[in-house]
Amino acid sequence: MRSRDAALDGIRAIAALGVWLLHVGSNTGVMYREGMLPWMMSRLGIAVPIFFLLSGLLLYRPWARAVIEDTARPRPARYLWRRIMRVMPVYWLVTGLALWAWSSFDWTGWLKWMLLAQNFFPADPTPDGLYQMWTLPIEMSFYLLLPIMAWLLHRFARGGNRPVRLLIGISVLPVICVATVAVTRLYGLPQLALLLPYHLIYFACGMAMAVLSVWIGHSRVIDSLAPQLLVLAGLLYALLSTGLAGPRTLTLPTLSQSLWRITLEAAVAVLVVAPFALASRPDSARNRVLGNPVSAYLGRISYSFFLWHAPVITLQLKLTGAQPFQGDFVSVAVVSFIVTLLLSIGSYHLIEVSALKLSGHRSAPAPRRPAPAPQPAAPAP
Template sequence: MRSRDAALDGIRAFAALGVWLLHVGSNTGVMYREGMFPWMMSRLGIAVPIFFLLSGLLLYRPWARAVIEDTPRPRPLRYLWRRVLRVMPVYWLVTGLALWAWSSFDWTGWAKWMLLLQNFFPGDPVPDGLYQMWTLPIEMSFYVLLPVLAWALHRWARGGNRPVRLLAGIAVLPAISVATVIAARELAQPQLALLLPYHLVFFACGMAMAVLSVWIGHSRVIDSLAPQLLVLAALLYALLSTGLAGPRTLTLPTLSQSLWRISLETAVAVLVVAPFALASHPGSLRDRVLGNPVCAYLGRISYSFFLWHAPVITLQLKIMGAQPFQGDFASVAVVSFVVTMLLSVGSYHLVEVSALKLSRHRSAPVPPPAAPAPLPAAPAP
């Protein structure tokens, strides 16, 4: 279990680095140049579906185990409390600093952003340095919905083959995503892309993977095919990096392009994560690369890295006086990486770890009172 978690942390680390590189490329204009490399850089947003899939996998797994193995189910209030402490403290720190520095919001604007409500007000301006935060309201919406989904799936799976029924129930969620994509394009409602239903397919794939990881454990088939799966992921990523999946700019894609994009992103995310979630092999090259201590540590601080990188890039470009899309790629990449890493290490150990300790302290079960010591035996007469 430890090696598998380390490799998944490594995936999270590379996903966070992908988001950072995407924003360095977009802010310096490199992403919009001609050639295959800029196109492939423009699709590094694949990191977001990978993040969503990992959330579905890791958070739903205890509920899947409860259904399949009859273990105790997680307590919803304890689970939600841990999620709040995991996400919000460092988010408040980074967002509060950016709002103070670069926004002119009144208290209502501050409240929207500090409570992760910004996606529900798509007409409001996005402050500088916070353009990456659109993913967090979607994550939090899933966190809140998951206990309800888990309860419904638990009831549905009772009787019959439980793992199969769980997978059948989870299969409804991708259909919701497809329907939302169609509605967003056909009804000209692009703001639907900022809401959870649009992205449910990624979380659902993670939930299905959680069921499989409990049901079948280590899959020898996936283990033997892991190199081919990762190569296929790379090939599909190359296909994703074409006009088939829509433009590189903020121009809205067509319905066909949107469906191609969400399908290819889902396939790439599943193919990347499955060899580690369903066929962890500590001795394999793939696990040694992603599960080594450096990658695992970068994965642990990846949330702070994700939060800090955009404000750091924004501040650097403002100090440089760079025009939009005209900054120097190399200098922005090097400086923003170093500064973001330093801030991430600090906020991880000072904020994230402290909050996690608090959540463990608050959620730790109270030990039963010790039995009274037996009275000493009466001396023999």
């Protein structure tokens, strides 16, 4: 098994817990109450941009290293096989159980969901317990397109300052994102928000961070400014938790609100991840806090936790007969956390680890840095 960066695992754990808390708050109605805390709870969806950024960082880094350091490029077929084995087996288990329990789909509906194609059919109803799964088709779209994007960036970077040219090439992706957001809002096409182009800015930030991590390695500037960067992330998150970034309900935001939201989410995600990805120092307080054994382990099982938490919350509410937005927050939080945690531990060790072994997942050399840190494993959402 490839060595992992414990602090980035800790970030992944916090992001997964944020998604869980968001859905506990929304299902019990707490998120829609008055006050700053409910507003801040409603923006815990920031976890998704963080997941997307980590995917761009960790998955593109081998390709960035191939360009900058003239190392061997990843083999696309092998890379894609590992991505499929990383994501799909436990997804099939959780989704299959939820479809069997709460959907009336025929075989075509099952096929769409089992192939992660549900986002391309927005008119179809979302089965109970699977409302969090909209992020996975976006992740898989990025996985499939990454070898092509990496090849194009590799060709573009030849014959000049390679890191700079890579960053210039990557800068096209946020432009595509902004254009997609504008089309989505100006022409009333909310279904575009379920597709990869709408979210490219987050993956692009991660890819740019991958280039910087290979190019400059450990940044003393970011290391010295890490506390300030994390405080700034908190302040921007507070700004994100206002009407500036759109409503808390399912009411569609305006173009201005959408642009503010993606900008603030991207900024918060970068400020949270950069002190660990570009200035990893195991002896620092931030690394000791996020990289402790408990949070690192929660990060390793975070994919299973992400998959299981919504079906568990749904089942709990159905068994207790709670009305929509009327469940008891404390009981839903406690029970759903314990049950989801136990299911996640089981599916991680029985399914995820076994699938990774079958995919041929082996150790890889750590990046060459002035202050080397363990290379993290590629993430799942």
